[in-house]
Amino acid sequence: MISHSAPTIPTIRASTQARASAPPHHPPVEFSAKWAGVLLLVDVLAFMISCYAAMAIMQHNALPALTMRELATVSSVVLGIVWLVLFEKIGLYQRSFALSVKDEVYCTIAALCIGIVPIFFAFWLLPHESGARLQLVLTLGFAIAIDGGARAIAHVYRNAYGRRRPQRIVLVGQAERIASAGHALGQTSADTILHIPVENIEATLHELDLSRSDALDAVPWLCRARDWKCDTLLLTEMLPPAVMPHILEITAQARIKLAFAPPRVQTHAYSFSMQRFGNQGLLVPTRLKACTPSAQFAKRCFDLIVAVAALCALLPIFVLVASAVYLDDRGPIIYRQARVGKQGRIFTIWKFRSMPIDAEASSGPVWTVLSSDAPPRTTRVGKFLRRSSLDELPQLINVIRGEMSLVGPRPERPRFVEQFRNVLPRYDERHLVRPGITGWSHIHMKRNHDQSQIGERLAYDLFYVEHWSLFMDVSIMLKTAAEVFFQKAA
Numbered sequence: 001m002i003s004h005s006a007p008t009i010p011t012i013r014a015s016t017q018a019r020a021s022a023p024p025h026h027p028p029v030e031f032s033a034k035w036a037g038v039l040l041l042v043d044v045l046a047f048m049i050s051c052y053a054a055m056a057i058m059q060h061n062a063l064p065a066l067t068m069r070e071l072a073t074v075s076s077v078v079l080g081i082v083w084l085v086l087f088e089k090i091g092l093y094q095r096s097f098a099l100s101v102k103d104e105v106y107c108t109i110a111a112l113c114i115g116i117v118p119i120f121f122a123f124w125l126l127p128h129e130s131g132a133r134l135q136l137v138l139t140l141g142f143a144i145a146i147d148g149g150a151r152a153i154a155h156v157y158r159n160a161y162g163r164r165r166p167q168r169i170v171l172v173g174q175a176e177r178i179a180s181a182g183h184a185l186g187q188t189s190a191d192t193i194l195h196i197p198v199e200n201i202e203a204t205l206h207e208l209d210l211s212r213s214d215a216l217d218a219v220p221w222l223c224r225a226r227d228w229k230c231d232t233l234l235l236t237e238m239l240p241p242a243v244m245p246h247i248l249e250i251t252a253q254a255r256i257k258l259a260f261a262p263p264r265v266q267t268h269a270y271s272f273s274m275q276r277f278g279n280q281g282l283l284v285p286t287r288l289k290a291c292t293p294s295a296q297f298a299k300r301c302f303d304l305i306v307a308v309a310a311l312c313a314l315l316p317i318f319v320l321v322a323s324a325v326y327l328d329d330r331g332p333i334i335y336r337q338a339r340v341g342k343q344g345r346i347f348t349i350w351k352f353r354s355m356p357i358d359a360e361a362s363s364g365p366v367w368t369v370l371s372s373d374a375p376p377r378t379t380r381v382g383k384f385l386r387r388s389s390l391d392e393l394p395q396l397i398n399v400i401r402g403e404m405s406l407v408g409p410r411p412e413r414p415r416f417v418e419q420f421r422n423v424l425p426r427y428d429e430r431h432l433v434r435p436g437i438t439g440w441s442h443i444h445m446k447r448n449h450d451q452s453q454i455g456e457r458l459a460y461d462l463f464y465v466e467h468w469s470l471f472m473d474v475s476i477m478l479k480t481a482a483e484v485f486f487q488k489a490a
Contacts, residue, residue, distance in 0.1 A: 050142035173236025354382025408436025
C-alpha cells in the first residue's frame with residue numbers, strides 16, 4: 001500500500017462526473033403482482049418445510065411433553081406468520097435492491113433474523129421452555145438454507161428472464177430534453193430507447209375532434225410509439241388535461257406505460273408526491289425517509305444498542321490489537337484523524353494505528369491506493385489490521401459518541417471533500433446522514449481505490465441515502481461481517 005500525492009481536479013473531472021450522474025449499475029427492480037405471488041408461494045413453502053424439519057428433529061431427539069409439542073407447533077405457526085408479515089412490510093414482495101445472488105441471500109438472512117428476535121426473546125423469558133427455543137433456532141437455520149437458496153435461484157431466473165426481455169422505451173419531446181432524460185434513465189445496454197424529437201407536443205394535439213374514436217391517429221408521435229410496440233412512453237412535457245383521458249385509453253389498450261420525465265424532476269436527495277388541492281394537482285417535494293426525525297431516532301437507538309454490545313463482546317480483541325500495535329514499534333496505539341461528518345461538521349475519527357508515526361509528516365494528507373511498486377505505508381501489524389479491517393474497531397466509540405453510525409457513507413478527509421465537491425455537484429448530499437463504519441459503497445467496492453472511482457462511490461452512497469431502511473442496514477452489516485471474515489473487504 002503506498003501513498004501518492006492527490007491528483008489535481010482536472011485529472012478526475014472527466015471520469016467522475018459521468019459516473020456520479022448514473023445510478024449504481026441498476027435501480028431497484030420493481031416486482032409485478034405475478035412475480036410477488038410467486039415469491040410469496042416460495043416463502044410459504046420454505047417456512048412450512050423449515051418448521052416441519054425442526055419439529056421432526058426435536059420430536060426424534062428430545063422426547064418433549066405434549067404441552068411442549070403444542071407450544072412448539074403454535075410458535076412455529078406464529079413465527080411463519082411474523083416472517084411473512086415482515087417480508088411484506090420491508091418490501092421483499094415489491095422490489096429488490098440485490099445486485100447479485102449473494103446480496104439476495106444476505107437480504108433474506110437479515111429479514112429472517114429480524115423476524116425471529118421478538119419470539120425468541122419471549123421464549124427466553126420462559127426458562128423451562130429451552131426445547132421451544134432450540135426449535136426456533138433450528139427453524140431459523142432451515143429457513144436460511146431453504147428460503148435463502150430458493151430466493152437466490154429466483155434471483156438468477158429473474159435476471160435471466162430480464163435479459164431475454166429487454167425494455168422498449170420511447171422518449172418524446174424537445175431534442176435537448178429527451179437527450180437529458182435518456183441519459184438520466186440509466187438503462188442497461190439490452191434496453192432499446194427510441195428518441196422522437198417534437199418541438200412542441202401541445203401543438204400536435206390542437207384542433208382534434210375527440211368525439212371521434214380515431215382522432216388520436218392523427219398524432220404522429222403517438223402512432224409511431226404504438227406501432228413500434230414500446231413498453232413505456234415518456235414525455236418531457238405535460239399534456240393538456242382534456243386530452244389525457246383519451247391518450248390513457250389508447251396507451252392502456254396497447255399495454256403501454258405512460259409517464260412524464262420533466263428535465264427538472266430528477267433523482268436527488270428528496271422525493272416527490274402528488275397531492276390534490278381543489279382541482280389543482282400539486283407536485284410536493286418531501287424529505288427522504290433517512291432524514292426524518294423518526295428514522296434518525298430509530299437508527300440512533302439501533303446504533304447504540306449494537307455498538308455497546310459489540311464493544312463489550314470485542315473487548316478482548318481490543319486488548320490484543322492494542323498490545324500488538326504498541327509492541328510493534330512502541331508508538332501510539334490510537335490514530336486520530338479529522339473527517340467530515342453529518343452536515344459537513346468536522347470530527348475526529350479513531351482507528352488503531354496501522355502506519356508509521358511520521359507517515360504523513362512531510363507530505364500532508366495523501367490518497368492511498370494499492371500498488372506493488374512503492375514502499376509500504378503500513379507497519380507489520382498495520383498490514384494485518386487493514387487486511388482484516390480490525391483497524392476500524394475503535395470507530396465503535398465514534399458511533400457511541402454520535403459522530404458516526406454503524407452504516408452510512410464512509411467519512412472523507414476535509415482536503416478531499418473540498419476537492420470532490422468542486423467536481424461532483426451532488427457530493428454534499430452524502431453528508432445528510434451520519435457517516436458509517438461500513439456502507440453500501442463499502443460492500444460493493446474495494447476499500448482502497450483510486451480517485452477516478454470516486455464518482456462511482458458517490459453513486460452508491462446516494463443510492464443508500466435515497467433508499468435507506470433499518471433492514472438495509474442489517475443486510476449491509478451481515479455482508480460486511482461475511483466479507484471481513486473471509487478477508488475480502490480490503
